[in-house]
Amino acid sequence: MRRNNTPQIFITTFFLNELKETIKIGQKVRVNKVPYTTGQGRYAEPSEPREGVIIAKYPNFFVVQLKGYKESFRYTDLLDGTVEITKEETDTFSWLRALRG
Template sequence: MSEKLLGIREKLASHIGDRVRYRQAKGRRKTEEHEGVIMETYPNIFTLYVKAQNSTVSFRYSDLLTHDVELEFLSSNDRMPHKAR
C-alpha cells in the first residue's frame, strides 16, 4: 500500500466515531452529499453510517486520493461511541 493511502487510512482510523460530511461524484455533474459517522476502517475500505439513509456505505481509500469522494470532518464534540474490536 502506498504511503499516501496508508496515511489516509491512519487518519481515518484516528477519527472513528467522528461525524463527517461526504460528497461523492456520481457522474456527469451529479454529486451526492450526506452526513455520516466513521464506523470502521479495514485494509482497503472504510465504512460510514448514514442516519438519513439508515444504512452503511463503504468507500475505498483511493476514492479519497482521486477525489471521487471528499470528506469534511464536523465537530469532534459530537463523537458517536463505537464498539471495540
C-alpha cells in the same frame, strides 16, 4: 472488450498508510456520490451531498453510516472527492451519539 475511461489514481503505499491513519472512527464526512441509478441509466435521486459518520475502518476500505443505511468506500475515494472529511472529532465514541440522532 470495453475500456474504462475513468482516470486511475496511483498512490504509494506510504501515502496510503498515512491516509488510513488520518481518518478516525467518529469523524463526520460528506459523501458526493450518487446513491444508485435506475435500469435506464438515469439517476433515481438528485445527486446531493449526504452527511455521515465513519463507523469502521478495515485494511482496504472504511464504512460510513449515512441516514438509514451504511455504505463502504475505498481510501482512494478521499482523494478523488467522492468522500470529504467535514469535522474533526476528538471523542472516540461520538459516532454512537450520532447514530442515536
